[in-house]
Amino acid sequence: MAVEGGMKCVKYLVFFFNFLFWICGCALIGLGIYVLVQVHNPQVFKNASIFGPPIVIIAVGVVIFFISFFGCCGAAKENYCMVTTFAVLLGLIFLVEIAAAIAGYVYRNQVQNAFSDTITDGMKNYNSSTEAKKGIDDLQKSFQCCGANNFTDWKNYDPFKGTNDVPDSCCKTPSTNCGKNLTNIYTVGCVPQIENMLKTRIGIIAGVALGIAFFEILGIVFACCLMKGIRSGYEVM
Known part of the structure; x- marks a missing residue:
C-alpha cells in the first residue's frame, strides 16, 4: 500500500x-x-x-x-x-x-553588429527610399533615439549631409522642421537605446x-x- x-x-x-x-x-x-x-x-x-x-x-x-x-x-x-x-x-x-x-x-x-548595420543601411537610403524613411522615422519615434550611435551620425547622410540638421522624427516634440533645433531632439542613438531596452x-x-x-x-x-x-x-x- x-x-x-x-x-x-x-x-x-x-x-x-x-x-x-x-x-x-x-x-x-x-x-x-x-x-x-x-x-x-x-x-x-x-x-x-x-x-x-x-x-x-x-x-x-x-x-x-x-x-x-x-x-x-x-x-x-x-x-x-x-x-x-x-x-x-x-x-x-x-x-x-x-x-x-x-x-x-x-x-x-x-x-549587436546586425542592429548597427541594418540601421546604418536604413539611414543611407533615407533620402532615396520611402520605405527606408518610414522605417527609420518609426524606429526613432518608438525608441526615442536619433541616428545609429548618436544624432551626429546624420551629418554623413543625405539630405542632412554637412549640416547639423536631423530628421523631424528625432524631436522630443515632433513638428515640421523641428530637426533644425538641436535643443529639442533625442541625442542617444537607436543602437544603444535598443540594447538598453x-x-x-x-x-x-x-x-x-x-x-x-x-x-x-x-x-x-x-x-x-x-x-x-x-x-x-x-x-x-
Whole structure:
C-alpha cells in the first residue's frame, strides 16, 4: 500500500508539473512575441539574425506547450509510452535550451553588429527610399533615439549631409522642421537605446528561463519515477 500511495502521489505530481509546463509554454510564447514586436520593423531590420532569438523563444514555448499534452495524458491514463515520450522530449528541450543560451552568449556581438548595420543601411537610403524613411522615422519615434550611435551620425547622410540638421522624427516634440533645433531632439542613438531596452528585459528572461529549467528537471525526475512504477505493474489509481 505504501508503494501504491507513493506512485499515486507521483502520478498527480507529474500531472501538476505538466500544468506548470503548459503555463511556462504560454509565458515563453508571450515573451517571445513581446520581444519580436519591440524590434519588428521590416523596413529597417531586414537581417534575419535580429529576429532569431525571439523566434527561438516562441518555438520553444510552442514545443513545451504541446509536450505537456503527452505528460498530462500519459499520467492520467498511466500510459508508459506517452510518459516515456514526455520524459525524452522534455530532456531534449532542456538540452536545446542550454545550447541556445550558450549560442546567445557567444554570438551576442553579432546581434549587436546586425542592429548597427541594418540601421546604418536604413539611414543611407533615407533620402532615396520611402520605405527606408518610414522605417527609420518609426524606429526613432518608438525608441526615442536619433541616428545609429548618436544624432551626429546624420551629418554623413543625405539630405542632412554637412549640416547639423536631423530628421523631424528625432524631436522630443515632433513638428515640421523641428530637426533644425538641436535643443529639442533625442541625442542617444537607436543602437544603444535598443540594447538598453533589451538589457532591462534580460533579468525577466533569465528568471523565466531558470524557473522553467528547474521545473523541467523535476518533471523529468517524476516522469522517470512514474515510468518505473507503471513498468513494474503497480496499481496507481
